[in-house]
Amino acid sequence: MNKVFKALSDPTRRRVLQLLRERPMSAGELADHFAVSKPTMSAHFAVLQEAGLIESEKSGRTVIYRLVMSVLEEALLGFAQTFGWGVEPGSATRVNRTKAARRPVKGEA
């Protein structure tokens, strides 16, 4: 549950979850909605996957992400959105940014 709270504490990750509520999307499509680097997006996807809120499936050379949230987790997302849990967008720590920069961009051909 700690991982879920950590994942929901970031507004960018919450926005990713909101986008995935509409339909499954590729990594590139999701990244287009944000003004952050692709490695940073990869780091966000990794946190969400680790929390079990999204899952990925390879389709050709593209990775498609989709939502796998339980009703309780979705209710928590609603609370997090309403009460604005966690840090402001774009205030990722230097450690997170460094970790993200080391990772390859997942799902990008």
Next chain:
Amino acid sequence: MVINSIIARAAAALPLIGIVLALANWNARPDAAWAWAAAIVMFVVMLIARHRTQLAFRRSATDAQWVRSVASVAGAVVVGALMMIIPLALTLAHAYGLVDDPDSGRRATMIIFGAYLAATGNALPRMLPPMSSMACDGARVQAFQRLAGWTWALCGLGFATAWLLLPIDGAEVVSSALTVAAMVVTIVQLLRLRKPRQRAPGLN
């Protein structure tokens, strides 16, 4: 892993506890012998189902799908056994004058059933099939499972709350209405899934 181990032990112990409780009830109220006999038969079926799954698992223990199947059978046995054990215990307590309300057993069964519906609804949006195996587009399947999940989770919570707080007559009406409404919503959404497949943009 620890939870799986607890569930496996509970799945072995609870049906046995249930058989003992059914026999004690039989002794206290021999007029309802058929009911206690039926309960014993159901507990025996649970024990056999669990035993057969364990045997099959030992033959293919490395298969991850088998591990999940064994865990789900054990979980079902635990839920089923609890749904019967708690009312049996309350009926026995009533027979010995420890509980005043003669409907406490039925109430407990319904509350557990409501909680089970809510838990199943909660997990429903996570049970997505692989996208490649879907007969219609992923967005619609996801939307259906999310709606069905919310519907059954709320129905289960309402069901359990009704049996917890309302008089028996009121609880029967409210819980039946909630269940029928949830079934209608699910069936209507399921029928809408039968429309021809439309590919979501960006999906191969």
